[in-house]
Amino acid sequence: MPNITPEARDEVIGFDPFGDIVIGRNELVLLRGGWTDRNGTEYTESIVDGKPGPLNITITSFVPQNFRMSLNAETRAQIVRQSSLQ
Numbered sequence: 102m103p104n105i106t107p108e109a110r111d112e113v114i115g116f117d118p119f120g121d122i123v124i125g126r127n128e129l130v131l132l133r134g135g136w137t138d139r140n141g142t143e144y145t146e147s148i149v150d151g152k153p154g155p156l157n158i159t160i161t162s163f164v165p166q167n168f169r170m171s172l173n174a175e176t177r178a179q180i181v182r183q184s185s186l187q
Contacts, residue, residue: 117123134146134155145154
């Protein structure tokens with residue numbers, strides 16, 4: 102980046118003093134793997150089973166679907182449909 106001053110190169114944009122990401126209201130953070138965090142956890146560049154990476158989904162439990170849950174979902178959908186017509 103030849104057009105950036107040395108002072109600007111030293112400034113860390115988007116991080117607070119604790120290293121947490123700070124974003125503004127109209128900003129979107131895109132993270133990809135290939136780096137190690139301050140705790141030594143390595144994030145892979147691609148999806149590798151059992152390792153943190155660019156996409157991490159952890160399923161901790163399953164919620165069984167029962168009649169009452171189905172009825173509540175159907176009622177909620179009807180309310181949303183009716184309110185969108187008004």
